[in-house]
Amino acid sequence: MSGDAQISRLKPGKRTDIRRENERTILDAAEKVFAEAGFGGATMQLIADMAGLPKANLHYYFATKEDLYRKVVQQIFEIWLDAAMIFDDAPGPVEGIGGYIDAKMDISRTHPHGSKVWASEVMHGAPVIQDYLETTLRDWTEGRIKAIQRWIDEGKMAPVNPRHLLYMLWATTQHYADFGHQIQTLNGGKALSDRQWNEAKASVKDMVLRGIGAK
Template sequence: MPATSGSKNRRQEKEKQILLAAEKVFAEAGFGGATMQLIADVSGLPKANIHYYFQTKEDLYRQVVSNIFDIWLQAAQAFDESSGPAEGIGGYIDAKMEISRKHPMGSKVWASEVMHGAPVIQDYLEEVLVSWTEGRMKVIQRWIDQGQMEPVDPRHLLYMIWATTQHYADFQHQIATLNGGEPLNDADWQNAKTSVREIILRGLGVKDTGNEGRP
C-alpha cells in the first residue's frame, strides 16, 4: 500500500509539472505554436513522459483549459452559498481577483482560445459555460426580484465582472508597466480587490459589508 500511494503521488506531481509547463507554453505560443517538445523542455521532463500522461497536444490543451475553468467554477460557490449580493457578488469578485493573481497563465490560455473563436473547446463552451452562466443569472435575478440590488441585466453584469477581474491576468504586463515597471505586490492586490468590489457593488446599490472595518 505505501508503494502504491507513493507511486500515485509521484504521478500527480509529474502531471502537475507538465500542466504548469503547458500552461506557460500555450499562453505564450498559442495552441498552434506550442509543441510537445517545447512543453517537455519547459517542464524538464523527457518528451516520452509528456506523451505517457497526455497522448496528444489537444488532450493536454483541453486539460489546461478545463483546469482553469474548474477553478473559476469553485469561485462561483460564493453565489451558491450566500443569501444576498453583498456576500455573493462581492465574494465572487474577490475569488476571481485571486485567481487572476495566482493563475494568470491559465487565464491567458482561455482568453486566447476564445478570441480565436474557440477552435478546440467550442463544445466545452456550449455544454459547460452556457449552463453555468444561466444558473448564475437566475441567482442574480432572484436578488433583483427580492429588492436586494438595483435591476440590471444579469448577463451583462457577469460579463463586466469577468472582463474586470480577468484583465489583471490577461493584461498583466500592461498593469506592471503602469505600476512603475513592477508587478503588483500584496498591498497593491488588496487595494485592487477592494476597489473593484466597491465600485461594482456601489453601482448595484449594495452595501459592501465585506469591506466593513477595512482601512
C-alpha cells in the same frame, strides 16, 4: 530505464504521488507555453523542456497536444467554477458578488497563464473548446444568472441585466491576468504588491457593488 518504468516499480501509493506531481508539473508548464505561444505555436517538446521532463513522459500522461490543451483549459475553468460556488449559499449580492470578485481577482494573480490561454482560445473562435462553451459554460452561466435575478427580485440590488453584469465581472477581474504586463508597466515596471492587490480588489468591489445598488 525510463522514468515511467521506474515509477511502475514503486509501491502503489508512491506511484500515485509521483504521477500526481508529474501531471501537475506538466500542466503548469503547458499552461505557460500555451499562454505564450498559443495552441498552434506550442509543441510537446517545448512543454517537455519547460517541465524538465522527457517528451515521452508527456505522452504517457497526455496522448496528444490537444488532450493536454483541453486539460489546461478544463483546469482553469474548474478553478473559476469553485470561485463561483459562493453564489449558491450567499444571502445577497454583497456576499455573493463581492466574494466572487475577491476570488476571481485572486485567481488572476495566482493563475495568470491559464486565464490567458482561455482568452486566446475564445478570441480565436474557440476552435478546440467550442463544445465546452456550449455545454459546461452555458449551464454555469445560466445558474449564476438565476442567482442574480433572485437578488433583484428580492430588492437586494438594482434591476440590471444579469448576463451583462457577469460579462463585466469577467472582463474586469480577468484584466489583471490577461493584461498583467500592461498593469506592471504602469506600476513602474513592478508587479502589484500585496497592499496594491488588496487595494485593487477593494476598489473593484466598491465600484461594482455601489453601481448595482447592492444591499
